[in-house]
Amino acid sequence: MKQVDVAVKAEILNGLKKKQARLAPKFFYDQKGSALFTQITSLSEYYPTRTELEIMNENSPAILSAVGACSTVIEPGAGGCEKAERLCRLLQVRRFVGVDISADYLTAGVNRMKSVLPGTEVRAIPGDITKRITLPKDIPRDRRLIFYPGSSIGNFDPEQAVRLLTRMRSHLDAEGSLLIGVDLIKSTQVLEAAYNDQLGVTAAFNLNILNHVNSLIGANFNLDDWRHVAWFNASKARIEMHLEARGPTRVSWPGGKRFFSVGERIHTENSYKYTPESFSELLKRAGFDEQTPWTDQKSWYTMVLARQGSVSRRVAS
DSSP states (O other): OOOHHHHHHHHHHHHHSSSSSSSOOGOOOOOHHHHHHHTTTTSSSSSHHHHHHHHHHHHHHHHHHHOOOOOOOETTOTOOOOOHHHHHHHOOSEEEEEEESSHHHHHHHHHHHHHTTSSSSSEEEEOOSSOOOOOOTTOOTTTTEEEEETTTTGGSSSSHHHHHHHHHHTTTTTTOOOEEEEEOOOOOHHHHHSSSSSHHHHHHHHHHHHHHHHHOOOOOOGGGGEEEEEEEEETTTTTEEEEESSOOOOEEEETTTEEEETTEEEEEEEEBBOOOOHHHHHHTTOOOOOEEEEOTTTSEEEEEEOOOOOOHHHHHO
């Protein structure tokens, strides 16, 4: 069992003890989970990554013009940093700062960026972006761009998303900006296929959270006892991912245990989908009043460059 922060153990155990058991999606991302997610992004059913790349490629001049002068790119949940590499090349920034809960995977990504972008200062900050992140004081505050691709904002319910976006805004000065990817509502068939791929990679990714939990709290989850289920909850505009017990299952950990009946589920992830209007309103609630969106031809996905409102920027200056 890994040496784990007491608060992390408490968060996992509190989730497992709830009537509707749940595990936070951040616990997907040990080194194996991060590698599995990278595989997911290349699947034919999983459109967000390639659609986001299409938007960035087709709108590079406009994105460059809208961002303007930028000295530092900061990516929360950076993972392997592949998307950030393209953006840093486009903007020709002085430094890149990657933040991720999976320290090993982040370190590998940052080391690769150092080799391919020798003129850019590259930093890694292991950390949980759902908590308050303190950036080193030697990272200049002026002309920062926070880059949050992949529609990761969808993993948070709307109120949580507003709080996270507000914390991101706190790392920016009046001229700083946020470039964020957002998955849009579309047909249920397309949405559900993206989370139920034929090769079973998403299922393996979902199940791997149990291996990670075993290592974090000393539990004895057996992956063969569980199956992956995912569907689009239209009333809440979100994909839900769960792990469902195949049969009666007893799970124990030091100092505790829980019995799961057949069909009982552990809720592992939500992925909220937005309309352009509903996400614009979410950004405004977090203090990002100035917004420039780019959307693909199918209107499946959007990227938004957001800044504080002009009034806020005048007051700040």
